[in-house]
Amino acid sequence: MIWYKNNENDIVISTRIRLARNLERVPFPGALADKADATKKIRAALGGGNSALSRDLDFIDLDKAEPEERQRLAEEHLISPQMLNGNGQSVYVSKDKTMSIMLMEEDHIRLQVIMSGNTLDKAYDLADKIDNVIEETLTYAFDEEFGYLTACPTNAGTGMRASLMLHLPALTLTKNINNIIASAGGMGIAVRGLYGEGTSAEGNFYQISNQVTMGITEKEIIEKLKSVTDRIIDMEKKAREYLMKESSAELTDKVYRSYGILKYARKLSSSEAKALISDVMLGRGTGIIKEKGKITPVECMILSTPALVSGGKRLSPDERDKKRADFLRENI
């Protein structure tokens, strides 16, 4: 199931597990002149034989992909934003887009599992299984003391980044979010913008993930992230209750204004659309907006990002904004 399809969640939108792995005795991509050879090795391991895994995966050579296709993959969170302008990189994507295996990013292999909702255990189990399958054929760079060896020592050890996409409009509106970011940071949990490091929290969407990867097991990382997330969910719910109690008229006005714009506007930019969709999600979550659209707000948000809304065509920003407004009017 594609993580954003029929996604009804309004606080924990999606779960992502990413494992960084490298080949033994092969320079990391950043220090590797011939990426094609290492890619070939990994491809042979993944596509070799008639395994169930290889049948489920589509291979995309990003050097040969149109910029629009790269952009689409980034918008669907199947490649990292760093891969938009790279060279010698490629990606395997599973048919249901749950799994993507990025090759020659910062590390030789970045195995990612992305799922709808709060499903850390399930996502890790799948990533772990695929990791074992890959390792049957390849020998990973691993050290008894340091664990899985990665280009950046911030990933060494488990090589795992577990993250959740959170939608926190009430905590943002009540200005509690900065305190939460600071206190999560003190517990080794990072809170960042929607597309990860260095990106903004457009539409009140945040990524929460583990910072520490060494001296802690995968299960411990997941448990820690779960407990911090549970507290944040609880606080977001309380902030929503507070808003409903203390400024119900203002909140109702705000979410219906946004709903109205989405229902009638003829031109919408990507960041405006995200902010409006966030309001509608808050409206639905608090029961203010009862009306349901053709597809869920999460799906609307992803499908109205620049490349996806253009449907593979190269449109001018102006044409795109019109198309986005048409799409949202129809579907929200």
Added chain:
Amino acid sequence: MLFDELFNDFFGDFSLFTQQTPSYTNEKKCPVCGHTYSDFKRTGKFGCGECYRTFRAPAAEVIKRIHSNSAHTGKIPSKSGAKLKKKRMYEDLKKQLQEAVKSEDYETAAKLHKQIREMEGELK
């Protein structure tokens, strides 16, 4: 005696200040990728897995600064980590043995003892 101890302590503390912070200016090159430690310091990234072994001491220091820990406790790959897997199993058996002895379950203890003996042979 007490005086001596105090004196030793004094020198012990003093040595903290005189001890030179290790410098990594010797340009040792990684045999696999050719990177030096100053390459790492410049970019923040290692050139390959072997760099971690070539520059083990400073790498451990950096890792400890980032993660407050420099020893991996998570997943072990079946191939490159086969020996480590055995070591962890060995440690685990030793713990189980201690518990069995504590609870006076000598039958289990004897079995565990035998397993530990066998593993010691394999680990050598």
